[in-house]
Amino acid sequence: MSARAGKAGINYSQNIPEIIPAPEPPDSLEAIEAAFNRPHAVTRRPYRRWTPKRIAELRRLKAQGLTWREIGARLGVRHKQALQTAYKIHVLGLPRPKPNRPRSEKKSARPPYWRWTMDEDRRLLEGARTLSNADLAKALGRTPNAVANRLYRLRKGIVMSYRGPIRLKKVLIGHGISLRKAADLYKREGLSYASISGICKHNKWPKVRGLKEHIVKVHKEKGLPHHDLFEPLKSGENAHEEEHEMLTKIHLSKKVLAHYGLARDPFVEPASRGEIFADGPFKAAVAHVVDAALNQRMLAISADVGAGKSTLFAYAKGELERAGVTVIEPSYVAMRKLHDGGIIETILRTFGARLKATRVGRHFQVEEVLRVEAEEGRPVALVFDEAHRLSDETMATLKRFWEMREGFVRFLGLIMIGQKLRGHLTGNTEFRELGERCQIVDLDRLDETRLADYLKFKLRLAGGQLA
Structure with missing residues (x-):
């Protein structure tokens, strides 16, 4: 082997053997401690999975009474905590521990959304001529972004109509027909589930001719009510209410029965x-x-x-x-x-x-x-x-x-x-x-x-x- 000399005349290849021998396995406690105290390599070592063979070896070494350092030296695991975690999970069958991450601060509760009313829309359009969005937000109790978004929708005319629901929804629900089944009942282009939902709930009609006449015709053929289907429901009228509301049953007291000379309540359920x-x-x-x-x-x-x-x-x-x-x-x-x-x-x-x-x-x-x-x-x-x-x-x-x-x-x-x-x-x-x-x-x-x-x-x- 030829020697190489540096600038200062030092032979760097001196005492370097021709063949570098493989490191011997550590047998003594000093060698094991030296292996643990050795600094880590620059590149991270690949993660070795806990195969059944390694788990069996871990169980055997722990049963022999060896320390965690000795077991780590035998299995090639540097960290004591990694060995203890693997022993708890794979040998003892304990649940995997949760990571100790700092808890994030709870977000503040989102304020509830309040639907815009017709009066608020009127005040918003009138005030937008002279006031800024911030002043309008303070006056209406809204955020500036909500005010700006509502103004945009009002000026573009994309706000849904306030009319609705209509009586058609009450008729369909009263006869056990859902809005999705009504689309199959009518069978007409332009009467999908979404369009029928908009018609019944918001009186919003698609731009297709002859829809009202077609709905009335289908109701006549099926024997369903077909008068005043497209009239809006009255104030306080619920689409889910029965057409005929039941009266509250009144039970006659003993005093009332004695006054009219009745032996018992005549309106109880028949017993025979x-x-x-x-x-x-x-x-x-x-x-x-x-x-x-x-x-x-x-x-x-x-x-x-x-x-x-x-x-x-x-x-x-x-x-x-x-x-x-x-x-x-x-x-x-x-x-x-x-x-x-x-x-x-x-x-x-x-x-x-x-x-x-x-x-x-x-x-x-x-x-x-x-x-x-x-x-x-x-x-x-x-x-x-x-x-x-x-x-x-x-x-x-x-x-x-x-x-x-x-x-x-x-x-x-x-x-x-x-x-x-x-x-x-x-x-x-x-x-x-x-x-x-x-x-x-x-x-x-x-x-x-x-x-x-x-x-x-x-x-x-x-x-x-x-x-």
């Missing part, structure tokens, strides 16, 4: 069949129910709140039992969660059948059980009280139950009793097949003539009479 006011329209609706059950038809009884739907079903149930009809009434605390599997299980339990383990097996089991009942001449009726509480998916599957047949003989009749079923079945495109095959009967409220007969009947049961 003889206490039901069964006049002509009521008996006609019951006859429809019995006929649908005996002839395996599909029937829907639609009525408002308090019109006597549950009383009608209780009265008709007795008629069905006397006619030899097996009444199956699937019910659930939360009717919206009732699905086809629950209906199948109710049918099988009614006939005492042992349920199959699989869902497909139960489906074929239901058909076999109903086929036997049909062959032996025993009619079956599937009745849903409070049918308006069923989900759309469950309502759509009811047609599949009604279509179970053997040739021309159906296995069961389907009877639905609920609120505003006419609009729900005929105005919803998802139930088009169900609505076309279903006979819908409306149970009207008591008119003046029927009300007088009703009062006479109830007072006579309580020991009184109508003056």
